[in-house]
Amino acid sequence: MAQEHMKKVRLHDIAHARAGDKGNRSNISLIPYSAATYEILLEQVTEKRVLELFSNKGASKVVRYELPNLPALNFVIDDVLEGGVNSALNLDQHGKTLSFLLLTLSVEVPVTMAIKNTV
Amino acid sequence: MVPSVVNIGCGAGFSGDRVDAAIPVAETLAKREGPKYLIFETLAERTLALAQKHRRKDPTHGYSPFLEDYIRPILKKCYETGIKIVSNFGAANPKGAAMKISEIADQLGCKNIKIAIVEGDDLLQVMSSRDIQNHPTIEGLEIGDNEVIAANVYLGARPIAEALSRGADVVVVGRCTDPALVLGPLVKEFGWSEDDWIKLATGTMAGHLLECGGQVTGAYFADPGYKDVPDLANVGFPIAEVANDGSLIITKADNTGGLVSAQTVKEQLLYEIHDPENYFTADVILDISKVRVLEVGPDRVKVSGAHGKQRPDTLKATVSIDGGWMGEAEMSYAGPNALKRAQLAIDVLKRRCRDIKTNNPIRFDIVGTMSVHSGDNEDTTNTHKYPDDGDYRIRIATCGHDKEIVERVNQEMLSLYCSGPAAGGGFRQHLTDQVQTASILVDRNKIVPKVHFLTDYT
Numbered sequence: 001m002a003q004e005h006m007k008k009v010r011l012h013d014i015a016h017a018r019a020g021d022k023g024n025r026s027n028i029s030l031i032p033y034s035a036a037t038y039e040i041l042l043e044q045v046t047e048k049r050v051l052e053l054f055s056n057k058g059a060s061k062v063v064r065y066e067l068p069n070l071p072a073l074n075f076v077i078d079d080v081l082e083g084g085v086n087s088a089l090n091l092d093q094h095g096k097t098l099s100f101l102l103l104t105l106s107v108e109v110p111v112t113m114a115i116k117n118t119v
Numbered sequence: 120m121v122p123s124v125v126n127i128g129c130g131a132g133f134s135g136d137r138v139d140a141a142i143p144v145a146e147t148l149a150k151r152e153g154p155k156y157l158i159f160e161t162l163a164e165r166t167l168a169l170a171q172k173h174r175r176k177d178p179t180h181g182y183s184p185f186l187e188d189y190i191r192p193i194l195k196k197c198y199e200t201g202i203k204i205v206s207n208f209g210a211a212n213p214k215g216a217a218m219k220i221s222e223i224a225d226q227l228g229c230k231n232i233k234i235a236i237v238e239g240d241d242l243l244q245v246m247s248s249r250d251i252q253n254h255p256t257i258e259g260l261e262i263g264d265n266e267v268i269a270a271n272v273y274l275g276a277r278p279i280a281e282a283l284s285r286g287a288d289v290v291v292v293g294r295c296t297d298p299a300l301v302l303g304p305l306v307k308e309f310g311w312s313e314d315d316w317i318k319l320a321t322g323t324m325a326g327h328l329l330e331c332g333g334q335v336t337g338a339y340f341a342d343p344g345y346k347d348v349p350d351l352a353n354v355g356f357p358i359a360e361v362a363n364d365g366s367l368i369i370t371k372a373d374n375t376g377g378l379v380s381a382q383t384v385k386e387q388l389l390y391e392i393h394d395p396e397n398y399f400t401a402d403v404i405l406d407i408s409k410v411r412v413l414e415v416g417p418d419r420v421k422v423s424g425a426h427g428k429q430r431p432d433t434l435k436a437t438v439s440i441d442g443g444w445m446g447e448a449e450m451s452y453a454g455p456n457a458l459k460r461a462q463l464a465i466d467v468l469k470r471r472c473r474d475i476k477t478n479n480p481i482r483f484d485i486v487g488t489m490s491v492h493s494g495d496n497e498d499t500t501n502t503h504k505y506p507d508d509g510d511y512r513i514r515i516a517t518c519g520h521d522k523e524i525v526e527r528v529n530q531e532m533l534s535l536y537c538s539g540p541a542a543g544g545g546f547r548q549h550l551t552d553q554v555q556t557a558s559i560l561v562d563r564n565k566i567v568p569k570v571h572f573l574t575d576y577t
Contacts, residue, residue, distance in 0.1 A: 020391030029389035057494040089482035089516040092491035
C-alpha cells in the first residue's frame with residue numbers, strides 16, 4: 001500500500017496486552033481489538049523492534065510466538081526484569097507495567113481504519 | 120455415574136486477594152446442578168518461603184495468613200450445599216491449615232466435615248539440603264552454601280483427585296501446580312486416565328484461566344475509553360463449566376460486576392505463558408497454540424482447541440534461599456522548580472553513597488518522569504520532556520547481605536530533610552527481608568504424594 005494511504009498510530013489504539021513474569025523473563029501478550037489487524041502486528045511488531053524498545057532495561061533476547069486462531073502474539077523477553085521479583089531494585093519488580101510500554105510502539109495502518117487517536 | 124458438567128469457581132487468585140470475592144461465587148455454585156467446587160489459589164513462589172519462616176517461629180503457623188478470612192464467610196454455605204473446597208492454603212503447614220479449618224467448622228456447626236491434607240511436596244523430606252544446594256538450577260543460579268529455607272515440589276492433580284474420591288469436603292494442599300486445583304476435581308469426577316493428554320490439557324487450561332481469579336473476568340483489564348469494565352469495584356470471580364468431552368465455558372458469579380469476553384479470556388490465556396505449544400505442568404504438557412475463543416452468551420465464553428502431550432519425567436521444585444536485605448527510601452519535591460531540586464537531591468545522594476564504599480547496587484528514580492519503565496542505570500538528568508514545575512518523588516533502592524550498609528543508604532535519604540535541597544518532604548522508607556528463589560527439576564519417581572484426613576491424627 002502506498003505511503004500516503006497510511007497513518008501512524010500507537011499500538012495502544014489497535015491492540016491490548018498483559019505482562020507476566022517468571023524469574024528474570026517477561027512475557028507480554030499482544031492482542032488486536034480486531035482480527036483484521038493481526039496482519040499489521042505480524043508485519044510491524046517484530047522481535048527486533050521489541051528488543052530495541054526494551055534495551056534500556058537490559059533485554060538480551062526476544063522470541064515472538066504466533067497464535068493465529070485467537071489471534072494474538074506472545075513476546076518472551078529475556079533479562080528484562082533487572083533480576084526479577086526476588087532481587088530487582090525497580091519499583092515494579094514483576095514488570096507488570098511493561099505491557100503498556102509495549103503499547104507505546106508506533107505502527108502504520110490504513111488511513112481508512114477507524115481508531116480512537118492518531119499520533 | 121459420570122456427570123455431564125462440573126462447575127468449578129475460583130475464590131482467590133493470589134495470597135492478598137479480596138476476601139469477600141468467594142461469597143457470590145459460592146452463592147452461584149449453590150444453585151447449580153451436578154458436582155461443584157470452589158478453589159482458592161493463595162501461594163505465590165515466594166509466599167511459601169515466608170510461610171516456612173513463620174512456621175519456624177511458631178510450629179502451629181506457616182499456612183496462608185488469610186485462611187480464616189477466606190474460609191469463614193463461605194464454609195457453612197459450601198458444606199450445606201455440597202460445594203467441595205480445594206486450596207493450597209496449606210503453604211508450609213497443610214496440617215496446621217486443616218486444623219484451623221476444622222476449628223472454624225466446629226464453630227459454624229458443620230458437623231462431620233471431612234478435611235483432607237495432601238503432603239509430599241516438601242523436598243527436604245526426600246533430599247538433603249546439601250544435595251539440593253549442589254543441584255543445577257534452571258536459572259543457572261548457584262545455590263552454594265546458602266541456607267535452604269524451603270524447597271517444594273509442584274505436585275499434580277492426582278493426589279487431589281484421590282482425596283476427593285475418599286470423600287473429602289475440603290482438600291488442603293501445600294505446593295501444587297495452580298491448574299491442579301481445578302484438574303484434580305475434574306479427574307475425580309470424569310475419571311480421566313493418566314494418559315488422556317487432550318482432556319488433561321483442557322482441564323489444565325481451565326485451571327490456568329481460573330487460577331488468577333478476577334483476571335479472567337475483567338479485573339486487571341480495564342483501560343478507560345479502550346477497555347471499559349462495568350462495576351470493577353465489585354468484580355465477579357470466575358466459574359468454569361467443564362463437560363466430560365472436554366468442552367469448556369468460562370463465566371462468572373451472578374449479580375456481580377466485571378465481564379467475561381473474548382478479550383478478557385485471551386489476556387488471561389496467555390498470562391505467564393512462554394512457548395504456547397509447551398506449557399509444562401506435573402500432569403501434562405499443555406499446547407494452547409491452536410486455541411479458539413468464542414462468545415456464546417452474555418458473560419459466557421467457550422474456549423476450545425487445547426492439545427496435550429505426555430507429561431514430563433521430572434517435576435519442578437522451587438528452592439528458597441536467604442536473599443539479604445532490600446532498602447528503599449523516598450522523598451517528594453513539588454511546586455516551582457521541583458524537578459531541578461529533585462535532581463540536585465539525587466546528586467547529593469550519589470556523592471554521599473560514594474563515601475559508603477559499597478559494591479551493592481544502588482538505583483535512583485524520579486517518580487513522575489520515568490521510574491518503572493526505566494532501567495537500573497538510567498540517566499536521571501535526561502528529563503527534558505518533563506516540566507521543571509511539578510510534583511515529583513525521588514526514590515533510592517539498594518540491596519545486599521549487610522543490613523547496616525543497606526540501612527545507611529536509606530539514612531542518606533532521611534538526612535535530606537535538614538541537609539538536602541529546599542522543601543523536601545514526605546520521607547518514607549522500607550527495609551525488606553529478601554528471599555531468593557531458584558527452580559530445580561526432580562525425578563518424579565522420587566516424589567510420593569500422600570493423602571491424610573485430619574481424623575487420621577486423632
